[in-house]
Amino acid sequence: MDWGTVTTEDLVEALREVDWSSPPRPLSEFFSRFTFPRSYSKWNSRLKCNLYYYRTNYFIMIVAILALGFLRRPLAIVAALLTTLSVAFLNDSFAGTFSEKVTRTVRQFSPHLAAKMRPPLTPVIRGRPSAKRAIFICGRPRWVFVLVFSLASFFLWFVSCGLLTVLWALATGLLSTLLHASFRTPNLKARLNTFREEFRAVWRNYSEL
Numbered sequence: 001m002d003w004g005t006v007t008t009e010d011l012v013e014a015l016r017e018v019d020w021s022s023p024p025r026p027l028s029e030f031f032s033r034f035t036f037p038r039s040y041s042k043w044n045s046r047l048k049c050n051l052y053y054y055r056t057n058y059f060i061m062i063v064a065i066l067a068l069g070f071l072r073r074p075l076a077i078v079a080a081l082l083t084t085l086s087v088a089f090l091n092d093s094f095a096g097t098f099s100e101k102v103t104r105t106v107r108q109f110s111p112h113l114a115a116k117m118r119p120p121l122t123p124v125i126r127g128r129p130s131a132k133r134a135i136f137i138c139g140r141p142r143w144v145f146v147l148v149f150s151l152a153s154f155f156l157w158f159v160s161c162g163l164l165t166v167l168w169a170l171a172t173g174l175l176s177t178l179l180h181a182s183f184r185t186p187n188l189k190a191r192l193n194t195f196r197e198e199f200r201a202v203w204r205n206y207s208e209l
Contacts, residue, residue, distance in 0.1 A: 006048055018091075021094075022056060033184070046185070061177065062170070066080050067080070079154075103118070
């Protein structure tokens with residue numbers, strides 16, 4: 001699989017669709033070997049490959065950098081958690097897992113309320129969904145949760161006066177991710193087969209819609 005032919009839109013869609021619950025790669029592998037890319041095309045291909053392969057590591061690294069910047073601001077920590085959740089809700093797998101676990105917990109106390117939290121059925125025509133499957137969280141459209149959590153986090157950012165802190169911490173995390181993904185040499189011969197089929201499967205789902 002030539003990562004140079006994968007567009008940015010395809011990569012973003014795949015990252016939104018893929019399961020993020022997989023454990024991070026070992027640190028010995030994450031900091032194994034770094035080289036300077038020989039050309040722009042090599043850098044472009046390496047960047048996309050590493051962003052997809054080390055996605056969990058990068059997510060944890062950015063969250064850790066944000067947490068270090070908010071040690072003296074408790075409200076900012078809550079705001080960071082709400083912001084992280086609002087972003088995580090954009091991933092289909094996380095949204096579905098979150099909704100299922102919350103519904104299962106509510107069912108133990110109120111089965112009637114849990115029944116109302118079920119997502120509506122998608123109409124099927126000739127064995128296939130009539131439209132692209134919409135994502136629901138606890139019976140509500142996903143955008144409702146994203147909007148509510150985003151507004152709540154923005155309010156807490158404003159109250160805690162930690163907006164400048166988060167901008168610096170986020171810039172540091174994104175820059176660290178960009179540098180690592182640019183200079184970490186992917187051992188494609190040994191690892192490509194472990195995740196290229198996963199990426200293709202996600203990509204194929206969008207091409208069939």
